[in-house]
Amino acid sequence: xxxxxxxxxxxQYLWFHRRSLPGKAVLExxxxxxxxxxxxxxxGATVILSDNSExxxxxxxxxxxxxxxxxxxVHVIGLTWGHISPDLLALPPQDVILASDVFFEPxxxxxxxxxxxxxxxxNPKVQLWSTYQLRSADWSLEALLYKWxxxxxxxxxxSFDADQEDIAESALPGRHTIEMLIISFAKGSxxxxx
Numbered sequence: 227x228x229x230x231x232x233x234x235x236x237x238q239y240l241w242f243h244r245r246s247l248p249g250k251a252v253l254e255x256x257x258x259x260x261x262x263x264x265x266x267x268x269x270g271a272t273v274i275l276s277d278n279s280e281x282x283x284x285x286x287x288x289x290x291x292x293x294x295x296x297x298x299x300v301h302v303i304g305l306t307w308g309h310i311s312p313d314l315l316a317l318p319p320q321d322v323i324l325a326s327d328v329f330f331e332p333x334x335x336x337x338x339x340x341x342x343x344x345x346x347x348x349n350p351k352v353q354l355w356s357t358y359q360l361r362s363a364d365w366s367l368e369a370l371l372y373k374w375x376x377x378x379x380x381x382x383x384x385s386f387d388a389d390q391e392d393i394a395e396s397a398l399p400g401r402h403t404i405e406m407l408i409i410s411f412a413k414g415s416x417x418x419x420x
Contacts, residue, residue, distance in 0.1 A: 229259050229261050231327075231359065231404060232326045232327035232357040232358060232359055232404055233258075233259065233261040233262055233326040233327065233357075234261065235326075235357045235383065235388045235404045235406065236261075236262040236324060236326045236355065236356075236357040236406070237261045237262050237265045238386055238387065238388040239355065239357070239381070239386050239388065239406060240262055240265050240266055240269065240324075240355075241265060241269075242386035242387065242388075243386075244269040247266055247269040247270055247271040248269065248270030248271065249270065249271070249272070250266075250270075250271045250272070250321040250322055251271070251272050251274075251318060251319065251320045251321045251322075252266045252267075252271040252272065252273045252274070252320065252321065252322045252323075252324060253273075253274045253275075253276060253317065253320045253322075253323050253324070253345070254266075254273065254274070254275050254276065254323075254324040254325070254326075255276050255277075255305060255307070255323060255324070255325050255328060255338070255341065255342075256276075256277060256278075256307075256325060256326070256327075256328040256338075257275040257276055257277050257284075257288050257302075257324075258277060258284060258287055258288070258326075259287060259288075259291055260275050260287075260288050260291040260292070261291075261326070262324045262326050263275045263300070263324055264291055264292070264295050264297065264300075266322075266324065267295075267297050267299070267300050268295070268297070271322075272299075273297075273300045273301075274300070274301045274302075274303060274317070274320075275288040275291075275292070275300060275301070275302045275303075276288075276302070276303050276304065276305040276313075277302075277304065277305070278304065278305070278306050278307075279303075279304025279305060279306045279309075279311065279313070280304075280306055282304075285302055285303075285304055288302040289302050303317075305341065307328075307334060307337035307338045307340070307341045308336070308337025308338075308340045308341060309337075309341075310344070314341070314344065317345065317348070318348075319345075319348040319349035319352070320345055320348070320349060320352050321349070321351075321352060321353075322352065322353055322354075322355055323342060323345060323352060323353070323354045323355070324354075324355055324356075325338070325342075325354055325355070325356040325357075326356070326357050327357065327358055327359060328356065328358070329356065329358040329365075329367065330358075330359075332365050335367060335370055336370055339367075339370050339371070339374050339376070340374075342354050342374075342376075342409070343374050343375075343376070346376075346410075346411050350411050350413065351410075352410070353408050353409065353410045354407075354408065354409040354410070355406075355407075355408055356406070356407045356408075356409060357404055357405065357406050357407075358404070358405055358407070359403065359404050359405075360403040360404070360405060367407075371409065371412075372412075375411060375412050375413065376409050376410065376411060376412055377409070377410060377411075377412040378407045378408065378409045378410075379407065379408045380405065380406070380407060381406040381407065381408060382406075383404070383406060386406075388404075388406070
């Protein structure tokens with residue numbers, strides 16, 4: 227199993243805000259190894275992990291992470307971005323959606339935001355906490371966020387001690403250029419974590 231650098235940065239953000247997590251409903255999308263979701267569960271959140279329903283191996287990796295971390299209460303579901311599925315329809319309202327390095331391929335950006343928009347309709351105060359690696363200066367979410375009536379706040383990595391080449395004695399994130407965003411509906415002004 228491989229942990230992407232963005233997952234370590236998002237996990238650091240969760241750890242920095244761990245006192246706000248108990249009792250929160252948290253969904254991790256594109257979870258893979260699920261480091262952020264596993265940490266949220268360990269900090270007291272009610273967590274659902276998700277990955278592409280068309281890639282059973284990805285869902286197996288999520289299950290393995292739960293087993294290895296003794297988290298049988300964490301549910302794993304298949305969600306394919308941009309598709310309305312019974313699992314997506316059955317999801318209860320979430321407080322936080324975690325997304326580590328899901329903004330990888332520009333052709334997926336709108337499908338991801340479509341899925342997030344659907345979840346925001348269930349709970350307009352939900353926030354998407356996302357880390358992504360800068361891969362091209364030409365890629366931007368701004369126009370899509372405007373289209374989907376969303377806004378984002380850039381969170382400086384130094385504000386949660388993630389501006390180092392190593393975090394928690396890990397060589398990750400290394401020298402990668404990673405950004406942290408909190409995305410919410412533009413309509414309201416949900417508070418950022420304390």
